[in-house]
Amino acid sequence: MNTKMIMKILVLCICNMCLFQKLHAQLSDSLPSVQLNEVTIVSKQSLGERMKKPLSNVDEYLNRLPNVQMIRRGAYAWEPFVNGLSMERSDITIDGMHIFGACTDKMDPVTSYVELMNLKKIRVSNGQMGSAYGPTLAGTMNLELQQPNFGEKKMKGISFAGYETNNRQKIVGSGIDYTSPKAAILANITFRNASDYHAGGGKQIAHSQFTKYNASIYGRFKWDDQHQLQFNWIYDHADHVGYPALPMDVKLARAMIFSAGYISYHPWKGIHQWQTKLYYNDVKHIMDDIDRSNLDMHMTMPGWTHTAGFISQIMHIEGVHHWNIQANGYFNQSLAEMIMYSDSSGGNNMFMLMWPGVNIYNMDVFVQDSLLLNKNWYISFSGGITAQHQQVYDSRGFSELRIFYPNAKKSQMRWLKRGNITFNDVHEDWQIALNAGYGERAPSISEAYGIYLFNSFDKYDYIGNPFLKNERSINLFLNAQYRTKRLSFEWQMGLQKIKNYIIGLMDTTLTPMSKYAAGVRVYHQLPHATIWNSSASANVYITDEWIWNLSLSFSRGTSKAIGNLPFQQPLSYTSGISFFKNGYQVDLTAIGANRLRYFNKQYGETPVPAYIILNLSGSKEFHLQQHRCVLKLGIENILDRRYTTFANWDRIPQMGRNIFFNLIYYYSD
Ligand SMILES: [Cu+2]
Numbered sequence: 001m002n003t004k005m006i007m008k009i010l011v012l013c014i015c016n017m018c019l020f021q022k023l024h025a026q027l028s029d030s031l032p033s034v035q036l037n038e039v040t041i042v043s044k045q046s047l048g049e050r051m052k053k054p055l056s057n058v059d060e061y062l063n064r065l066p067n068v069q070m071i072r073r074g075a076y077a078w079e080p081f082v083n084g085l086s087m088e089r090s091d092i093t094i095d096g097m098h099i100f101g102a103c104t105d106k107m108d109p110v111t112s113y114v115e116l117m118n119l120k121k122i123r124v125s126n127g128q129m130g131s132a133y134g135p136t137l138a139g140t141m142n143l144e145l146q147q148p149n150f151g152e153k154k155m156k157g158i159s160f161a162g163y164e165t166n167n168r169q170k171i172v173g174s175g176i177d178y179t180s181p182k183a184a185i186l187a188n189i190t191f192r193n194a195s196d197y198h199a200g201g202g203k204q205i206a207h208s209q210f211t212k213y214n215a216s217i218y219g220r221f222k223w224d225d226q227h228q229l230q231f232n233w234i235y236d237h238a239d240h241v242g243y244p245a246l247p248m249d250v251k252l253a254r255a256m257i258f259s260a261g262y263i264s265y266h267p268w269k270g271i272h273q274w275q276t277k278l279y280y281n282d283v284k285h286i287m288d289d290i291d292r293s294n295l296d297m298h299m300t301m302p303g304w305t306h307t308a309g310f311i312s313q314i315m316h317i318e319g320v321h322h323w324n325i326q327a328n329g330y331f332n333q334s335l336a337e338m339i340m341y342s343d344s345s346g347g348n349n350m351f352m353l354m355w356p357g358v359n360i361y362n363m364d365v366f367v368q369d370s371l372l373l374n375k376n377w378y379i380s381f382s383g384g385i386t387a388q389h390q391q392v393y394d395s396r397g398f399s400e401l402r403i404f405y406p407n408a409k410k411s412q413m414r415w416l417k418r419g420n421i422t423f424n425d426v427h428e429d430w431q432i433a434l435n436a437g438y439g440e441r442a443p444s445i446s447e448a449y450g451i452y453l454f455n456s457f458d459k460y461d462y463i464g465n466p467f468l469k470n471e472r473s474i475n476l477f478l479n480a481q482y483r484t485k486r487l488s489f490e491w492q493m494g495l496q497k498i499k500n501y502i503i504g505l506m507d508t509t510l511t512p513m514s515k516y517a518a519g520v521r522v523y524h525q526l527p528h529a530t531i532w533n534s535s536a537s538a539n540v541y542i543t544d545e546w547i548w549n550l551s552l553s554f555s556r557g558t559s560k561a562i563g564n565l566p567f568q569q570p571l572s573y574t575s576g577i578s579f580f581k582n583g584y585q586v587d588l589t590a591i592g593a594n595r596l597r598y599f600n601k602q603y604g605e606t607p608v609p610a611y612i613i614l615n616l617s618g619s620k621e622f623h624l625q626q627h628r629c630v631l632k633l634g635i636e637n638i639l640d641r642r643y644t645t646f647a648n649w650d651r652i653p654q655m656g657r658n659i660f661f662n663l664i665y666y667y668s669d
Contacts, residue, residue, distance in 0.1 A: 083138045089137045097309065102284060108285050114145075118234065187215075197656075234257040270316055278308075282305075284304055301337065310329055354453060391410060418438060440470045443464075505524040526561045555568050630663070635659050
């Protein structure tokens with residue numbers, strides 16, 4: 001085999017590996033009979049443009065992926081669970097950058113600070129398979145930003161508008177894309193405003209409104225084919241966001257994300273690319289209960305995080321080897337306060353730190369190698385190590401922590417190791433990948449240092465524990481794909497064994513602070529927890545015009561000490577039929593789940609009945625004065641079913657019947 005041939009196969013393998021992750025989610029969005037090599041074509045559009053409802057938000061997109069579950073506390077900023085495990089157990093990044101939400105109640109996950117129009121791809125990897133940027137247990141989610149391209153001098157634009165009847169959501173936005181041989185700029189803005197939504201049957205869900213502004217600029221410059229500079233800036237601002245399942249709403253959630261990077265191609269012999277990036281981001285989150293009535297006293301809880309970091313990566317492709325080495329580091333500072341206002345005039349307000357002011361210094365090194373064994377088999381290995389130094393810097397916060405832990409130290413050092421091996425057997429129409437990985441993670445700030453964080457799901461006040469050990473996991477993932485001209489099928493299974501599983505356990509010696517709390521739980525560790533999950537999907541290309549698809553997924557988690565782990569997905573399914581002709585597309589989809597049989601009462605879970613809803617959507621492409629337009633119309637939950645899911649915090653009902661329209665207008669000079 002000559003080198004060129006080997007290279008070709010290696011590139012194909014890597015493409016397939018990307019495909020392994022989540023292609024079938026994209027498949028149902030794109031044109032019929034998608035071939036492997038169309039991945040690059042597809043990625044020229046933003047993620048939103050490839051959706052049935054292009055002006056959906058990131059949450060709606062992620063919710064359709066079989067190994068991601070979105071925990072919903074309202075209509076906005078859902079919490080992504082990867083492979084049945086909570087947000088702190090996966091590594092969620094934007095182009096590799098670490099960003100930390102500033103809310104003690106997880107009202108602002110990283111995914112809430114971007115728009116689909118900013119994104120090229122969301123790469124979700126299982127276990128340690130994509131752990132290039134840091135430690136993880138369950139998997140990684142990297143939100144890859146849409147980049148402008150170099151090329152002939154050209155200016156393109158896009159404008160869009162959407163409306164949804166159920167919550168009177170208005171969406172407007174615009175973007176420009178400037179291309180030239182040496183400079184390229186992509187900029188866009190999106191605005192959303194929604195009122196309260198209505199559940200099936202018409203009941204208004206109070207405090208479920210939101211308003212969000214998002215703006216971003218991405219610039220790239222090069223002076224020759226070897227050197228390139230790029231910078232990126234995102235500003236995201238949400239205000240008056242209601243969380244119907246929580247006792248508080250968000251007055252402001254704001255993120256400013258900035259990065260500047262330098263790429264050098266072929267800097268030395270054998271090195272394909274060297275890329276270095278510096279970044280900074282700043283998150284501010286203010287929640288309060290000013291809009292809630294029937295309260296004796298009101299409170300406000302502001303939180304802040306600041307993160308500065310770097311990523312430096314060297315890629316090498318030669319012969320049968322494809323390796324990369326990466327170093328990344330960040331400094332993060334997080335603080336959250338609570339002010340409880342006195343009910344009597346002249347009385348004293350109460351002030352407390354909920355996160356006691358924590359600095360995290362994190363340094364990580366990662367290596368990965370892919371090796372082609374023969375025409376069909378290739379292996380990839382990766383490994384990484386993180387040094388993490390945590391320090392409580394605020395003396396007020398440290399004294400609070402000392403009330404519970406008189407021996408607590410101001411700072412501590414943790415070493416986190418991870419490793420992974422994947423075998424791939426790739427053939428023309430089928431492929432199998434088997435992966436085994438090991439990972440560790442440090443406790444999150446809430447788990448290690450949180451002070452009286454009220455959890456409205458199980459109604460306990462939670463207290464952190466600085467003496468927690470690292471959580472450790474061993475996992476196995478299996479993925480099989482079969483693909484012909486008329487059929488594509490994918491099956492995936494994961495088994496995760498976790499040691500030192502972190503969870504809150506009741507402490508009867510402490511009294512709760514919140515008068516709504518049933519008691520106090522302190523974070524402790526269970527010796528073992530096991531999660532296994534599986535998903536399958538199929539696309540059948542019945543004719544060139546008709547496609548049928550089906551996807552199924554579930555997860556099951558247990559631990560001897562507590563029984564069922566909370567938030568495990570019952571068998572859930574989506575099945576749809578799509579029709580394409582003369583620029584028209586029509587989709588009819590059924591989405592449903594079996595009843596939730598395995599739940600944990602002690603952690604606030606209640607049974608959830610089975611449900612099924614129907615969605616119908618259609619789109620048409622047409623031209624307006626030679627400019628391309630896409631119009632999409634749809635009805636979600638056609639029968640206006642009232643239902644809730646395992647993922648709905650406090651079992652708040654889901655949205656009832658909703659009619660949406662999305663119009664996208666493209667123009668170029
Ligand atoms: Cu919050």
